[in-house]
Amino acid sequence: MSSLEPTAAYARDLTRIETANSSGRIPVVFIHGLWLLPTSWARWAAVFEEAGYAPLTPGWPDDPQTVEEANAHPEVFAGKSVGQVADHFCDLIGKLDRKPVVIGHSFGGLITQITAGRGLARASVAIDPAPFRGVLPLPLSSLRAASAVLGNPANYHRAVPLTYEQFRYAFANAVSGEEARELYDTFAVPAPGEPLFQAAAANVNPWTEAKVDTTSADRGPLLVISGEKDHTVPWAIANASYKKQAHNEHAVTEITEIPGRGHSLTIDHGWREVADTALAFVRRFADPTS
Secondary structure: OOOOOOHHHHHHHHHHHHHHHHHOOOEEEEEOOOOOOHHHHHHHHHHHHHOOOEEEOOOOOOOOOOHHHHHHOHHHHOOOOHHHHHHHHHHHHOOOOOOOEEEEEOHHHHHHHHHHHOOOOOEEEEEOOOOOOOOOOOOHHHHHHHHHHHOOHHHHHOEEOOOHHHHHHHOOOOOOHHHHHHHHHHHOOOEEOHHHHHHHOHHHOOOOOOOOOOOOOOOOOEEEEEEOOOOOOOHHHHHHHHHHHOOOOOOOEEEEEEOOOOOOOOOOOOHHHHHHHHHHHHHHHOOOOO
């Protein structure tokens, strides 16, 4: 176990993995992105459990259990890199008896593609995924959404919270002001700055950790989901990621756009449409009765 993995959190994840293994069901591992916690997947996990899967919502290393705890101790988020987080999830996935489905949002979507490239996923869904090396578009809206972190180089080693106004632009631009405030109060937590700097520099750093093996013969089927109105990961980025992945000759690669949705599409009032889209794809390649 790495020093980044707190004993209690790691032990909880191991217990849940044991439960998934004993169920005999196909596991589905959900990976959250920046400024959220594993609890953001609670409703998704219930849907997939009802559909016959064994859902798992492990955190990033050091994730607190609650939003209140996270906001009271923001320092626990600092110092997490893409490579460290990817290795953390790959370690947990390696303890499953059956190869899982992996579903991730934003930077969780990038981690999802890293795990798939390592041959660890039965099928994958990357929702508004953060870009990796080789994904070239850099829309102005993405730069503005990331400016809360990238605007200060000292944030590289810090945990950075979003103000409500920053969250409204980066996540909740496609919902009402009332819902945006509710989402902010319910879900928003600080996030490590390092992954954003890594993604921003991925195309000029040949040693970057923000890279994906898109040609792996063991990658498995992949669906990219894009929110039409996403400011943080707009269609240009999601589609460029899809095009890189579509060169894989060994597995199905698909993309779909959810109309009228922003970056909060996994947690806002329309989350069920996105969950059902992901579930329909997963069922095609990972039959829960098999």
